[in-house]
Amino acid sequence: MKIQRIEEITVCVGLSILILLVFTAATLRWFGIDMSWSVDFAQLTFSWVCFIGADLAMRHKRHMGVDILVNRFSLPVRxxxxxxxxxxxxxxxxxxxxxxxxxxxxxxxRTFNTLPISYSFVTISAPIGCLLMLYTNTKRLVEYISNIIKHDYRGIIQEDKEGGETI
Structure with a gap:
């Protein structure tokens, strides 16, 4: 639960920074003031928000999915x-x-054009985000295997009632 809370704070702060940065840069550009570094910083922030947000979506089972066909099957098949x-x-x-x-x-x-930091700070967001999603997915795998062993599929019924999207 601690990891989820850290992810939520990171995504909220990152998205807020991203929105303020892009809005400020666009407004100042209208007045002829250059904030060229904002594009690089926005790219850095966006990559982290995307990958950490993807894990949050996976944790809450809110990834997009098409379940019209799957919902017609029995619980063990599902x-x-x-x-x-x-x-x-x-x-x-x-x-x-x-x-x-x-x-x-x-x-x-490699460094950014306008920031004195390594571009690795952007590219490392993908493997870190995927590691977080691997952790979430592993918990889900254990749950599905446990359902098979116990012949208890109440968790799947509960997901359907809550309206949560399945992965």
Whole structure:
């Protein structure tokens, strides 16, 4: 729960900074004042907000999904579909984590045009966000496997009643 709270604060602060920065830069540009560094800083902030926000969406089961067909199946079949999807997601997240970390290492020497920091601060947001999503997805995998072992699918019924999107 601590991780989720830190993520929520990070996303709220990051999104607020992003909105204020872009609005201020656009307003000042209208008056002829240049804030060219704002584009680079906005890119940095946006990357972190996106990847950490993606984990928050996954934690709350609010990712977009089409479940018209899946909801027609029995609960054990639905659970199996969710389990299969979670395994596919896990492989994708591992792939992105590995190659994103490599990309961050490669970009270590590269700096922003207007900021004196490494571009790796942008590229490292992908593997860190994917690691957070891997943690969330692993908890979900354990839940789906536990449903199969216990033959108890009440968690899936509860998701449907709450209106939560499934992954």
């Amino acid at each position: 659970n199996a579909i969710y389990l299969f999807n979670s395994i596919l997601i896990m492989f994708f997240l591992v792939f992105i984590t590995y190659y994103g970390a490599n990309l961050s290492i490669i970009n270590f020497q």
